[in-house]
Amino acid sequence: MLQIVGLTKKFHQGTIDEKVALDNINLELAAGEFVTIVGSNGAGKSTLLNCIAGVYEADAGRVFLDGEDITAQPEWQRAQKIGRVFQDPLAGTAYDMSIEENLAIAYGKQKKLGLQPGIRKKEQEFFREQLAQLGLGLENRLKDKVGLLSGGQRQALTLLMATMVRPKLLLLDEHTASLDPVTARKVLALTDKIITEYKLCTLMITHNMQEALSLGTRTIMMDKGKIMLDLQGETRAKMTVEDLVAEFAFRSGTQLSTDRMLLN
Amino acid sequence: MSFLAVISSIELGLIYAVMALGVFISFRTLNVPDLTVDGSFVLGAAVVAVYCSGGGNPFLALLFAFLAGLVAGSVTSLLNTKLGIQPLLAGILVMLALYSVNLRVMAGKANIHLMDAASIYQLFAGSALGRYNKLVVAAVTTMVVLLCLYLFLQTRLGFALRATGDNEQMVRASGIDTDKMKLIGLALANGLVAAAGGMIAQYQSYTDAGMGLGMVVIGLASVIIGEVVFGTKPLLRRLIAVVLGAVLYRLIIAFALASGMPATDLKLVSAVIVTVAMSTGALKKIFKKLYDIPKIK
Structure with missing residues (x-):
């Protein structure tokens, strides 16, 4: 359903602050696949979603949705096929209506x-x-x-x-992160219900490792603009939160900022 | 203040209400302070002056004024959305450019008199309405505009327009081109402003190249006075409030003039009214700080 080829995005290009947010990302999602994305702050998770949604223009690479090349389409045009929920509860609705x-x-x-x-x-x-x-x-x-x-x-x-x-694709960018734990759980349960019921192809960013493993059908871990771990099927089923954290430390060579991820 | 002065203030207020509704679209619905208004108001008046002094139909003249205003508003919006110029500056640029354009429309003359030309206010002249004939024309026209605007804001397009001023991100996420919404909004706003300019030109029987100065402030004053005095909810009430605000503003001005204020001070009064109305929130805070004695629990 979704196909990403060589997606690259740099911020502050050509300056001393240059930062590679997405480094040649390749990713393919089958119809109905529900993928959770984890990774430390600045790993490029939100940038990935924003490049798919057309909020940012990618520097290189292409995005295909249901076989159609949407790379050149503006955000509003892509939005006709893509559903989005943002982290900020104020962002998704018109408050005065x-x-x-x-x-x-x-x-x-x-x-x-x-x-x-x-x-x-x-x-x-x-x-x-x-x-x-x-x-x-x-x-x-x-x-x-x-x-x-x-x-x-x-x-x-x-x-x-x-x-x-x-939508052909649903993008959730930590949409429960700014809610209190009880409400967050409710909204998350609702999310799972809707996605499962309509078999929606979904990318969901989360900071909660437990959620990442228990929800959806596949988990990818990002670091420094790259996908460093792609878990599905049997391997994912056997994975525990501790395994996932250890795997991250091993692959990235750094300690994951775990307190926020483990505590909630 | 004489009864006649009150009547003519209400007439003027009802005509200016059309402009205020235009300003309402840009300022409240789209949330953009649009300064094109000062120029597009005169543009409408200039179009009417040229067309009517040539013996044209006064109603058709207003339609042309409206269309000219649509173009002016579109230019401002395109400067903003396609060329990336800040909305405020885009409005200023078009306002400035329109000063020259308006003079060209008026064939280089700074003012045109319409003493002998037909006007929409003659519609009921000599009828049983007597001296209220102008008032009736102004009231009916304004009510028609009000109703059309209200119905428009209830359509799918109207929803999208209102949401654009509220939360652009949400509108784009709903698959709607926000640039297009801004274009439609500013075009419509300036169309109404230009039509109002044309109505004023017919009412006072002349057009002056400098008659637009401060129009945006008058429009804002009407919107704010209306909202403060007559309320904002629901939408229909808010639109009616804007119209009544425009009338109230005219009455305030007429009262100020009747009590001996020189006409040259009027712009100052307009600016002060808007300043006070827009700073009520901040002023309340300041007064609270100054006079609130901490309560002992």
Whole structure:
């Protein structure tokens, strides 16, 4: 479904601060594959997602989605095929607009943008059903401004917006990292449910090694802009968090900043 | 202040309300302070002056003014999105350029009189409405614009436009080209501003190349006064508030003039009104610090 060939991205190119964020990345995801990404800060995880989504223009390499070369497409055009949830709960929704208006914008993703009514009666019913599935009681608050919602409710809403029109690829960039542990777990369970139910091809960045191994079908570890470990199948099933940390130390020659990763 | 002065202030206020609705689109909906307004207002007035003084239909003239405003707003937006010029500076550049363009439209004359030309305000002249005929025309026109704008903001495109001013990242992530939204928004905003300029030209029967000075501030003042006095929720109420704000602003000005203030001080008054209205948050904090005695628990 997703194919990345030789993706390279440098920041501050040609200056003393030059930093290689992505170093010739090659990665292929089959349809329905759910990949978790781990790695220390500055490993290039977010840059990878941003280059796939078109937020950053890659310096070299190509990105193919469902056979189509999307490398030259601007962010908004790729977004019609890619769903995204960000770390910042404020980033995925328009706070001064109502829940139903936000959903309507997301629901119109692949439709023509014109002078049709923003929300039709039928759509309103559909939004209510979809919201009910989140189990947060949002189905009774369609007219409420999103600004009134909590961080967890917003992330759940963003997740719904990102997947309501089935994307070919779902990108999750530590989308539970800024939530309290209880809410984070809820949103994560919801994420897993949606991805499994719709068999969505997914890339999820996480700082939590336990999550990385227990969720999804495959785990990749990044360091210094490279993929240094790609776990799937049997090997992944046998892997423990301790193994993973040890593996990282061995391969990268540095100690992983483990406290944050292990503690949560 | 005489009754007649009140009536004509309301008439003017209703016409300026069309401009205020334009400023509302750029300033509130898109969240962009657009200074093109000072130029596009005159552009509309200039187009109307030239077309109407040549015997043209006054309604058609307003349509042309609107179209000219669309172009002006588009240029500002393209300078911003395609050439990477800051929105504020892009507006200033187009405003400046329009000063020359407007003079060209007016064939080099600094002002054009429209004493004998037809105007939309003659529509009910001599009817049972008597001296309220202009008021009715202004009110109906403004209400039509208000309603169209409200309905537009309820469409799928309108949603996308509103969201662009709210959270661009989210709009792009929803597969919508934000550059296009800004283009549509600024074009529409300046279209309304230019149409208002044309309506004013017909109302006062002349167009002056310098009549646009400070229009953006007047527009902002109307938006802010309206929101503070008449509320912001829901959207329809907010739009009506902007219209009423424009009328209220005119009444304040008329009152200031009636109480003996020289007309040359009006720009200063406008600037002070906007400054005070926009700094209420900061001023509240300052006053709180100065006068709040710490409470003992």
